[in-house]
Amino acid sequence: MRCPVDALGRVKQYFAEKGSLQDRPFLDHVAERLQEAASSGEVFTAFISAPTGYGKTAISLSIALDELQNGYKTVVAYPLRSLIEDQESVFKSLLSQAGFSGATAVRMMGVAEAPYFVHPVVLTTVDTLSLMSVGLAPEDISRVYREEALGHYLFSWASVWLSTIVLDEAHLLYDSEKSLSFLAAMLRLSSKVFGNTVVLMSATLPKKFSSALKNHCSNPVELCFSEDMDPEFSAERRGKKYKVNVVELSKNSALDSLKNLLEKASFKRALVVFNTREEAQEFYKRLDSPNKVLLHSLFTAEDRRRKLEKLKQLEKSREKYVVVATQVIEAGVNISSNLIVAELAPASSLIQRFGRFLRQPGENCPRSGECAYVWYVREELEADKSSYKVYDKELVKATLEYLMENPDTNLHIGCEDLLENVYKGDIAVNTSYINQVENVLAGLSRSSARALELLLENSGSLVREGSLFTAITTDGKEVAVGYDFLRKHCARDSCPRNEYEAVHRALKGEKFRIQCRYDPELGVVCQ
Incomplete structure (x- = not known):
């Protein structure tokens, strides 16, 4: 990384030509600090935090363009494949316009444009990145398992550890000890062994998590948005007036109650978010609206693209519509609703969901007290289980308690107090697991075998719980x-x-x- 400031200027020019340029002073600050850190010659890890809708993608694009111009590689990794599908066209279009046609490719489950990460810019999932980082290229795993080959582990290592790595929406890696520990292992290897740069970005970066990760890297550079860095943006976000209505529902009548709420509400674009796919599907089937779109993780890529295109057309038509979604809406789907009905989830997820509500500058509620709802099912929350739906129950309860006490909370900006109140427990990082990951790269003779053993010991995934x-x-x-x-x-x-x-x-x-x-x-x- 040498001149991200100049690269950001080119990215701004691209968005200006597309008619979507917005002045974002904090992005200039980030580019300047990254350039300053790179010019020192020291290895560094950057932690970047900015509100939802601020345009952090411009930083990923700037890093990729800068590295390309200087003959180096970039790997941009996302926790969800839906994020890649959303960002792929932007990366390919911008870099092609900059003279690097064919430089960008995707590698994830079911898409093998960039085998072994051979392209200069690779968009991938965290799952695929984790396998490549220990020398298990997806192309080789079956043959390594059958002991037919050692795999191209040296090439896989080089493709990862000689690249600048950008981890976008990093908050989605904080949901389990395994994913957080693997992230810590990657930071330790990058900063203390291989000497490459890692950049983590998120709209919700609780200090407890960044502090835990900073212990595993050298020369951390923390770049956190503060309202004085962009007074105009901050004032606009602060001007979004709404009350977060917390609604308790019963299990048997929850879907009917939500439908009644929607029928009585005043809106042009409604977003209803569920924690599970099954409930989202059932609610969607009950809706009478002719203009409705369902989004969750179990669609084919083709059908997902079709649905996103339908959303764009509905937006242009200015017709009234309803989006029903699961967690996939939290990142990578650029919509703006003026009514949100979101199921209760931990603070970081809830903030991301509200990032798809009143997203555009100057956009406000038709009725400030009747456009934002957070709902939960009483029996599910009180059940003798450690989770509420798919989330940690204690985090969900802490979020609920904060919202009940602070109904005027603005979930668009200044969420530090909410995050620190919810994520105040000890952060679990498994040192033994970190050492196991590092040991895979400790020798050349059995690296593939050690990587495969580690994968099997961890239920087939180095980052997910399964x-x-x-x-x-x-x-x-x-x-x-x-x-x-x-x-x-x-x-x-x-x-x-x-x-x-x-x-x-x-x-x-x-x-x-x-x-x-x-x-x-x-x-x-x-x-």
Whole structure:
């Protein structure tokens, strides 16, 4: 990284030509600080935090362009594949316009444009990055498992550790000890072994997490947005007046209650967010609106693109519409609603959801007290379980308590107090796991075998609590699913006896048949 300031200027020019340029002084500050850190010649890790909708993508683009112009590689990794699908066209368009046609490619499950990360700019998932970083290229895993080859682990290492790595939406890696520990291992290896730069970006970066990670890297550079850095943006965000209405619902009538709320509300663009796909699908089916869009993780890439294009057309038509979504809405979907009805989730997720509400400058509620709702199901929250739906129950309860006490909370800016109140427990980083990751790279003779052993010991994923498996619906569509989903819906003669067996069969290249059909409008549907 040499001249990100100049590269940012080129990125701004690109957005100006597209008619979407907005002055963002904090981005200039970030580019200047990155350039200053790079010019010192020391290895550094950057932690960048800015509000939702501020335009942090411009930093990823600037880094990629700057590295390209100087003959170096960039790997941009995202926690969700939906983020890549959203960003791919922007990267390819801008870099092609800058004279680097064909320099950008995607590598993730089901998309192999950049085998072994060979392209100068690679957009990938954190899952694929984690495998490549320990020398297990997706192209090689099955052959390494069958002991037919050692794999091109040296090439895989070089593709990762000789690149500048950008981890976008990094808050999504803080949801488990495993993912946070692997991130800590990557930072330690990059700053203390290989000497490459890592940049982490998020709108929600609790100090407890950044502090825990800073212990594992040298020369951390923390770049956090403050309102005095961009008074105009801050004043506009502060001017968004709304009350967060917390609504308690009962399990049996929750969907009907939400439908009634929507029917009585005044809005042009409504966003309804659920924590589970099944409930989102069921609510979507109950809606009478002719203009509605459903978004969740179990759509094919083609159908997801079709739905996002439909959203763009609805936006242009200025017709009234409703978006029903799961967590996939939290990042990578550029919409702006003027009514939000979001299920209760931990603070970082809730802030991201509200980033799709009143997103545009000058946009406000039709009725300030009746446009923002956070709902939860009482029986689910009180159940004797450690989780509420898919989230840690203690984090959910802490978020609920804060919102009940602070109903006028502005979730668009100045959320530090909320984050620090919710994420105040000890941060779990597994030192033993970090050492295991490092030991994979400690010698050349058995690196592939050690990496594979580590993968198997961790249920087929180095970052997630469980692996993703390729499932085939009854009508032949392929989707990526977790083990719990697979166990619940697998076809009888295809069911693995346990997760261990499922991982081993997947490593052989096997795909699993599930007793679910695929509907282009609803996605994967299971009875």
